Amino acid sequence: MTIPRDDPVKRKARDAEREVLPARGVRSQKLVEGLEATPIAHGREKHTEDYATATHDHVVLEPAIIADPGDAGTIDPELGGVCELTSAGVETRTLGDPTFRGQVLDLMFIEDGGDITITASSPVNQAGNTSLVTSDVGDHLRLAGFFNATDGWEWRVIVNDGWTLS
Structure with a gap:
């Protein structure tokens, strides 16, 4: 009906x-x-x-699909969503800050040709980590948009399965 x-x-x-x-x-x-x-x-x-x-x-x-920018590219998190990462060797990406509170970004490693290191524009946790490394297919990192008066917009890790943060 x-x-x-x-x-x-x-x-x-x-x-x-x-x-x-x-x-x-x-x-x-x-x-x-x-x-x-x-x-x-x-x-x-x-x-x-x-x-x-x-x-x-x-x-x-359903979340938007964010295109993997490839080696040395910048992940565009404007609206949040899911970015499925693939690598053909050891690669890098950069990640800008979120644009609104509660914005969600899922980073998933789906094809492993080598490690991917993502450098975030600001810390993703209280420890101040900005380097995010994935090395195995199935690694999953979920980030949420967060704002504080001191530092402005930042990501916060809310799920980490397999990623190394430093």
């Missing part, structure tokens, strides 16, 4: 959801306004072409 678009209770719920969704990461207003719950074989969910999933009571945005 599709939820009627003119149902005032459901419309109020949709409007409330729109207010809490982050402005960054939403590809278009159409994405949020056009979602409806639709039953399918294994639950009520609908995948859209705009990288979102609608269920009977919420909207889940």
Whole structure:
């Protein structure tokens, strides 16, 4: 059963959801306004072409895919998302600071031709580490945008599986 678009209770719920969704990461207003719950074989969910999933009571945005810039390139974290890293030898990357609180960036090593060292513009933890090294396929590092009055925008490590920080 599709939820009627003119149902005032459901419309109020949709409007409330729109207010809490982050402005960054939403590809278009159409994405949020056009979602409806639709039953399918294994639950009520609908995948859209705009990288979102609608269920009977919420909207889940899928992260953007950030292109791996290659050796000596700069990872562009403007909106956050997932960057799948590959290497053809020992390589380097740079990483700029986040642009908003709670911004999430996942760095995943998917093809190992050699280690990748990423140099962050600012520390990624309280220890002051700015060098991030991945050496094995499957290594995963999740960073979150953080702001403090002393240093400004910085990443903070919230998940580290296999990376070496220094």
